[in-house]
Amino acid sequence: MSESVSTAEAPGAGLPPQDGGPGVFQRHWTTIVFLGPALALLAVWIVYPTIRTIIRSFYDRSGDEFVGLDNYQTLFSDDTLVTAIKNNFLWLLVVPAMVTAIGLVFAVLIERIRFSVAFKVAVFMPMAISLFAAGVIWRLMYEKDPSRGTINAGIAVVKDAVSPPGALQAAQPSTDAVEVVADGSLVLETPLEPGSVAQLGLTGIRASDVRDDAVQAVVPEPLQGGITGVVWRDFKPGGGTPGVLEEEEVGLPGVTVELRDVNGRAAYTAKTNPDGTFGFEEVEAGTYRAAIGAATFAVPYAGVSWLGERLITPAIMIAYIWVWAGFAMVVIAAGLAAIPRDLLEAARTDGANEWQVFRRITIPLLAPVLTVVFITMLIYVLKVFDIVISIAPGSVQDDANVIALAMWRTSFGGVNDFGLGSAIAVFLFLLVIPILALNIRRFRREV
Amino acid sequence: MSTAEATDARVETRAAVGEPLSARIVRFLSRTPVYLFLAFVGLLWLVPTLGLLFTSLLPASILNTTGWWEILSEPSLATFDNYRSIFDNQAITSAVWTTLWISLGATILPILVASLAAYAFAWIEFPGRDWLFLVVVGLLVVPIQMALIPIFSLYNSLGLFDTIAGLVLFHTAFGLPFAIFLLRNFFIGIPKDLLEAARIDGASELRIFFRLILPLGLPAIASLAIFQFLWVWNDLLVALTFGRETQPITVAIFSQMRQFSANIELIAPAAFVSLAIPLVVFFAFQRYFVQGLLAGSVK
Numbered sequence: 001m002s003e004s005v006s007t008a009e010a011p012g013a014g015l016p017p018q019d020g021g022p023g024v025f026q027r028h029w030t031t032i033v034f035l036g037p038a039l040a041l042l043a044v045w046i047v048y049p050t051i052r053t054i055i056r057s058f059y060d061r062s063g064d065e066f067v068g069l070d071n072y073q074t075l076f077s078d079d080t081l082v083t084a085i086k087n088n089f090l091w092l093l094v095v096p097a098m099v100t101a102i103g104l105v106f107a108v109l110i111e112r113i114r115f116s117v118a119f120k121v122a123v124f125m126p127m128a129i130s131l132f133a134a135g136v137i138w139r140l141m142y143e144k145d146p147s148r149g150t151i152n153a154g155i156a157v158v159k160d161a162v163s164p165p166g167a168l169q170a171a172q173p174s175t176d177a178v179e180v181v182a183d184g185s186l187v188l189e190t191p192l193e194p195g196s197v198a199q200l201g202l203t204g205i206r207a208s209d210v211r212d213d214a215v216q217a218v219v220p221e222p223l224q225g226g227i228t229g230v231v232w233r234d235f236k237p238g239g240g241t242p243g244v245l246e247e248e249e250v251g252l253p254g255v256t257v258e259l260r261d262v263n264g265r266a267a268y269t270a271k272t273n274p275d276g277t278f279g280f281e282e283v284e285a286g287t288y289r290a291a292i293g294a295a296t297f298a299v300p301y302a303g304v305s306w307l308g309e310r311l312i313t314p315a316i317m318i319a320y321i322w323v324w325a326g327f328a329m330v331v332i333a334a335g336l337a338a339i340p341r342d343l344l345e346a347a348r349t350d351g352a353n354e355w356q357v358f359r360r361i362t363i364p365l366l367a368p369v370l371t372v373v374f375i376t377m378l379i380y381v382l383k384v385f386d387i388v389i390s391i392a393p394g395s396v397q398d399d400a401n402v403i404a405l406a407m408w409r410t411s412f413g414g415v416n417d418f419g420l421g422s423a424i425a426v427f428l429f430l431l432v433i434p435i436l437a438l439n440i441r442r443f444r445r446e447v
Numbered sequence: 448m449s450t451a452e453a454t455d456a457r458v459e460t461r462a463a464v465g466e467p468l469s470a471r472i473v474r475f476l477s478r479t480p481v482y483l484f485l486a487f488v489g490l491l492w493l494v495p496t497l498g499l500l501f502t503s504l505l506p507a508s509i510l511n512t513t514g515w516w517e518i519l520s521e522p523s524l525a526t527f528d529n530y531r532s533i534f535d536n537q538a539i540t541s542a543v544w545t546t547l548w549i550s551l552g553a554t555i556l557p558i559l560v561a562s563l564a565a566y567a568f569a570w571i572e573f574p575g576r577d578w579l580f581l582v583v584v585g586l587l588v589v590p591i592q593m594a595l596i597p598i599f600s601l602y603n604s605l606g607l608f609d610t611i612a613g614l615v616l617f618h619t620a621f622g623l624p625f626a627i628f629l630l631r632n633f634f635i636g637i638p639k640d641l642l643e644a645a646r647i648d649g650a651s652e653l654r655i656f657f658r659l660i661l662p663l664g665l666p667a668i669a670s671l672a673i674f675q676f677l678w679v680w681n682d683l684l685v686a687l688t689f690g691r692e693t694q695p696i697t698v699a700i701f702s703q704m705r706q707f708s709a710n711i712e713l714i715a716p717a718a719f720v721s722l723a724i725p726l727v728v729f730f731a732f733q734r735y736f737v738q739g740l741l742a743g744s745v746k
Binding site for chain 2 (some may be wrong): 028030031033034035037038041042044045046047048049050052053056102106109110113116118119122123126127128129130131132133134136137138139140141143147148149150153217244248322325383385386389390393404407408411412421423424425426428429432433436437
């Protein structure tokens, strides 16, 4: 390399001919060649717009009238913008801490484990993907319908295993004789005593939801010292009288019927037969109410509305943490590898246990690295935009709003208020400055 | 719990030399919870991306009623039809090319401009040099949002709106402060003797720059190039603001998102194409990527 340079005698292309030592003029000229393009680009694309945006933020929408601080006042009073600021502070509070903590846990776990490369690649990979593509990916994960949305499908598997959907999901009482009570169960209004016969007619049941073994319903005989009854589908094709058990009306087998005592406690339970009948033998004297528990009418899991207005911000945060955890892990792992082993050894020799070593030596030595990760995340989180606009459907963007998104929507998303948009940009700028100043000071101290 | 286990494992590793097989088995078993946990979390981290991949391979008729996991029980459902149709889709193919041109332009240009400036800041004496350098690095503070509105107006009057050149220049300018900062710090580490020797031999500054500094600076330049390329390739904000017909792939997909479910057979494969290139770049240059990441945590 240096050889090729040392053989060079002709001046570089475009330079004025050299006359002995480089003159003052030529020195300046060289400097301009090297610095000029960069300074010109920075001046036109960063410095000029920054000044222009600050000035513009004091003017109204059209840009003709000076309005002082009006735009800033709007920024702190408009509902959507206040939501954006609140949300962004929530982001600052939650996400950097979570990312740093998760990164630390991962970094510590993989440190001494073989085959950790696969894990590292899996966790780090989202870093290469755009936040926009990550948004598309998570939009897919968050679909509400459990048969399509991955997360709700996962929850549905667990939930249906714990509490399976009921046998009669949409069933309703056929007459006022049966009432729906607050907990969702159906209760027969007439009190029952031993010897009574209960008739619980239900409608709103699709033929396909009736079990195959169901047969024509019958009203059972009264039972001495016991209570009997029938649960049937009180619907006859082509009409019929509600509340009356007629031909072609089938029993509802497999329904759990409860006898509730005066305190509302289920004293006895029984299952219905194929003809819909049930019976309780040897019931203690007293009055009871026949009821069908709410579990029978439990609808299958409908899915959490992740993209609804209430959960949208946490949902986007999860996606964002998914992207950035790998960054934190890799940086912290590098910091961990740089900790001198003999320090840890010395502590162990002195009788410290592993937790103490971790808490008293590893963590303090890692502090600078953890700070870098935390501050880096603060800066990125403050400017979060792509992933919010891609995950949040248009209808909930007001609820998911953050400062950068508010700035864009105000300026380019239809409202086109450059005055207010500029004010939001300046506000964002003012928030970024202290964090980055902190970062640069820390950096200068290290160098 | 997990941290204590990992540190246990560290102690055990130290003892690993010359220990009997039984001890090794015990050590492996004591680590099993950590292995299982990591395997579980690793899979969890892969699911979203795999979900997109599998979704992109399923016909819309299937996706209307069920999720991508259907492919796991019936792999024969997989088809490249969705990909075939997006590659026949003129809007998408031209978006891919647009993305590529913007990304290449906005990688090469800032690196060239920044390394010239970084060389001046590192090795050319001129009054106010350190002060100017500080100002340039200080521009890192300026968020992109500060420039959107004035540049939008400027581009409209200059005719740069909705052009590849407009996007490239914007990305170039905003890539400069960090690039200059990183390269200057790298260049200043080049041994002074090499430069002195070249200068004594009468080499011009430009010649020194192209023949000596650029080749020696290649590792730093490579890291920077990968970062800048991925940054620009993945951009949504800038392209969404300064483009209408000139759409990179992110904007092209974004414009379909209004009807997410209805357009899924277009969105899923297009999104996968858009992230396939960064993934290839990432896996091919992983080392530079991580190096750059460690160096660049101040951005």
